[in-house]
Amino acid sequence: VDDATLPVLRGPGAGDLFQLLRDRQARTRADLALLTGQARSTVASRVDQLMASGLIVPVGEASSTGGRPALRFAFNPAARKLLAIDLGATHARLAVTDLDATVLAEREGSIDIVDGPDVVLPYLVELAQQLTHSLDAPPGDLVAAGIGLPAPVEQATGRPMMPPIMPGWDGVDVAGPLCEALGVPVVVDNDVNLMALGEHTRAWPETSHLLFVKVATGIGSGIISAGQLSRGAQGAAGDIGHIAVPGSQTPCHCGNIGCLEVNASGRALARRLSALGYPAHDSADVVALVRGGNLEANQVVRQAGREIGGVLAACVSLLNPSLIVIGGALSLAGEHLVAGIREAVYSRSLPLAAQHLRIATSRTGSQAGIFGASALAAAQVLSVEAVDRLIRAG
Amino acid sequence: VDDATLPVLRGPGAGDLFQLLRDRQARTRADLALLTGQARSTVASRVDQLMASGLIVPVGEASSTGGRPALRFAFNPAARKLLAIDLGATHARLAVTDLDATVLAEREGSIDIVDGPDVVLPYLVELAQQLTHSLDAPPGDLVAAGIGLPAPVEQATGRPMMPPIMPGWDGVDVAGPLCEALGVPVVVDNDVNLMALGEHTRAWPETSHLLFVKVATGIGSGIISAGQLSRGAQGAAGDIGHIAVPGSQTPCHCGNIGCLEVNASGRALARRLSALGYPAHDSADVVALVRGGNLEANQVVRQAGREIGGVLAACVSLLNPSLIVIGGALSLAGEHLVAGIREAVYSRSLPLAAQHLRIATSRTGSQAGIFGASALAAAQVLSVEAVDRLIRAG
Numbered sequence A, B: 001v002d003d004a005t006l007p008v009l010r011g012p013g014a015g016d017l018f019q020l021l022r023d024r025q026a027r028t029r030a031d032l033a034l035l036t037g038q039a040r041s042t043v044a045s046r047v048d049q050l051m052a053s054g055l056i057v058p059v060g061e062a063s064s065t066g067g068r069p070a071l072r073f074a075f076n077p078a079a080r081k082l083l084a085i086d087l088g089a090t091h092a093r094l095a096v097t098d099l100d101a102t103v104l105a106e107r108e109g110s111i112d113i114v115d116g117p118d119v120v121l122p123y124l125v126e127l128a129q130q131l132t133h134s135l136d137a138p139p140g141d142l143v144a145a146g147i148g149l150p151a152p153v154e155q156a157t158g159r160p161m162m163p164p165i166m167p168g169w170d171g172v173d174v175a176g177p178l179c180e181a182l183g184v185p186v187v188v189d190n191d192v193n194l195m196a197l198g199e200h201t202r203a204w205p206e207t208s209h210l211l212f213v214k215v216a217t218g219i220g221s222g223i224i225s226a227g228q229l230s231r232g233a234q235g236a237a238g239d240i241g242h243i244a245v246p247g248s249q250t251p252c253h254c255g256n257i258g259c260l261e262v263n264a265s266g267r268a269l270a271r272r273l274s275a276l277g278y279p280a281h282d283s284a285d286v287v288a289l290v291r292g293g294n295l296e297a298n299q300v301v302r303q304a305g306r307e308i309g310g311v312l313a314a315c316v317s318l319l320n321p322s323l324i325v326i327g328g329a330l331s332l333a334g335e336h337l338v339a340g341i342r343e344a345v346y347s348r349s350l351p352l353a354a355q356h357l358r359i360a361t362s363r364t365g366s367q368a369g370i371f372g373a374s375a376l377a378a379a380q381v382l383s384v385e386a387v388d389r390l391i392r393a394g
Helices: A014-021 A029-036 A040-053 A117-135 A175-182 A191-203 A260-264 A266-275 A283-291 A295-319 A329-333 A335-348 A351-355 A365-381 A384-393 B014-021 B029-036 B040-053 B117-135 B175-182 B191-203 B260-264 B266-275 B283-291 B295-319 B329-333 B335-348 B351-355 B365-381 B384-392
Strands: A056-061 A071-075 A081-087 A091-097 A103-110 A142-149 A186-190 A210-215 A219-225 A228-230 A323-327 A358-361 B056-061 B071-075 B081-087 B091-097 B103-110 B142-149 B186-190 B210-215 B219-225 B228-230 B323-327 B358-361
Touching: A014 A029, A014 A040, A014 A071, A014 A384, A029 A040, A029 A071, A040 A056, A040 A071, A040 A384, A081 A117, A081 A191, A081 A365, A091 A117, A091 A365, A103 A117, A103 A365, A117 A175, A142 A175, A142 A191, A142 A365, A175 A186, A186 A191, A186 A365, A191 A210, A191 A219, A191 A228, A191 A323, A191 A365, A210 A295, A210 A329, A219 A260, A219 A295, A260 A266, A260 A295, A266 A283, A266 A295, A266 A329, A283 A295, A283 A329, A295 A323, A295 A329, A295 A335, A295 A351, A295 B295, A323 A335, A329 A335, A335 A358, A365 A384, B014 B029, B014 B040, B014 B071, B014 B384, B029 B040, B029 B071, B040 B056, B040 B071, B040 B384, B081 B117, B081 B191, B081 B365, B091 B117, B091 B365, B103 B117, B103 B365, B117 B175, B142 B175, B142 B191, B142 B365, B175 B186, B186 B191, B186 B365, B191 B210, B191 B219, B191 B228, B191 B323, B191 B365, B210 B295, B210 B329, B219 B260, B219 B295, B260 B266, B260 B295, B266 B283, B266 B295, B266 B329, B283 B295, B283 B329, B295 B329, B295 B335, B295 B351, B323 B335, B329 B335, B335 B358, B365 B384
Parallel strands: A081 A142, A142 A186, A210 A323, A323 A358, B081 B142, B142 B186, B210 B323, B323 B358
Antiparallel strands: A056 A071, A081 A091, A091 A103, A210 A219, A219 A228, B056 B071, B081 B091, B091 B103, B210 B219, B219 B228
């Protein structure tokens, strides 16, 4: 281990104190002194620094036990703004959020990802600038951006790696041009990873072991383990679309047979229903048929649920999550999909893992990716070190 | 979040300073002052405290640049001793190690796990006491014990949960009686988790994403993700023995069909070879036949490798490890098993995950579990908080 990689040990500063307040609970200076073991005077000066930065604000007084009631302070998510970008094969969703992923303004554009970075990135910058200008925020108010890509992303560099549906993007620096145009740090991750992060952060913060499954044109997943996103060695963790469905012999474009995606994705179901004579081209058409009460569509979706469940049973054995969240466009088909998934997962999993396992549809829905991109950006600017830097910069 | 669960922030103390030295590199007081940003006088007093505890020792002088050469200090693994226990269905292996998992003395006994805790735990205590007495160490020298059980272990309580091969042990307090008899804290985990931890710590410390697969009477795995053991919500993560092998219709005792264990475990292979008329009752017999050049045994083992590889391909897609380590008794069958595994994993995995994936046999062999139990115990007594307590206790 090189010494340069070891963390420098510091006394607890404003950045550390701030982490205690990120849970949104309001606390007095005395509470904070008790929690930190620091002198009242030290705590008071850190609180002043954080107040000056705007990151914390007074939120009323503690109930008095005689004497002057003490002021209470809490994290102020409105202190700064973040840009969250959810980039898909054919869409770009952008949102400006506060530091707690609450959406303040959003904008959506149509793209074709195969046009490549030279076309798509400038368009993203244009949308982002329109969006931030529309907010009329003071300069310096936007402090970071997070972006999700439909590709494996190498964590160290933030670049898409061998992306199957993004020809022309392999190894491309996505953060660089955006950072230069927007003037803020930009963090990049896989879109389904960010959906998992968004769903975890906003809807299930207390659930430490969660698997988020996106069922849409393709099928992928994002893993929260011990409260953290698991990305794997190359950022490809959760890539379940080409796991073999037990018993399936359907050939897949990847060269293997029986892959989950070729059996149970929105595209596969649309193809199957289209062959039966129904007007189905994508996940939305499949959902529309299901909602219209079409029996064959119901059966096809339920069978897809069973096939997805067959693969998820293996994921349950390996990861032992306490929650599987089903998201993505096809999850709007509602109970038909989830019932099939439950059927296969519970019949195939070992009792210990199945006993405490819950399977639910996404609570954050189409916002999961935006919430996750915002949470990723927030982690970048609200870390101990980032807050210390902010305070030092005055 | 309850305030009681928030960590108290302290200034960096001896415990923090010690973490910097756990990498075994020798450093001067000046190095440590530079690394920590602390005053020389503070560092000097912490170094004195750690020297007095024995946890660090002087290891020679830094090369002089004129003036008096400075003393260098390093972690001293010999400062205390740990007890490591690897409990299987029919064996109990115990070792006393130093703080870096180097084995100083060991002892092995035969048990039958189904005799239950009332028989097995007192016997473990007896073996442990014989072992520690034989070392003639000063009182207080043994500071902690780690034990691996062939069962899912609930992390919060250290109790086996619904253990399939340990009737009579469900929910039993294993740590309590051992702790009382030995007078040291006892930490409990699943045996394959500890094999993964031992292999990671001793053989591949730089590999952050590793899957350790034990192929023996049963089949299980332990997951190292981002350098940490992944245990899952109920401590059952890595439980791959009952994942379905693609294409298999063999019924398993668990009630499902095609489980990995019923196809490819040492027990399954012994049964298959025995049906062909060979003298095979367990993994060791299978390994002996393979080593004796028996062609049918070679084929059976290679086919088991392919079936294990079929399941591991799904694990690779989900976890994206950079290393799969094959351990357990059947791994001694050498290249026949691993060749089958490689064949199936590489043909079935996506290029990005497969490209940087290495598949190797265990380097720590039958010691993996002991190394892991020792590492688990070491983590317990060498944490920042534990070292601070030790120093305060004088």
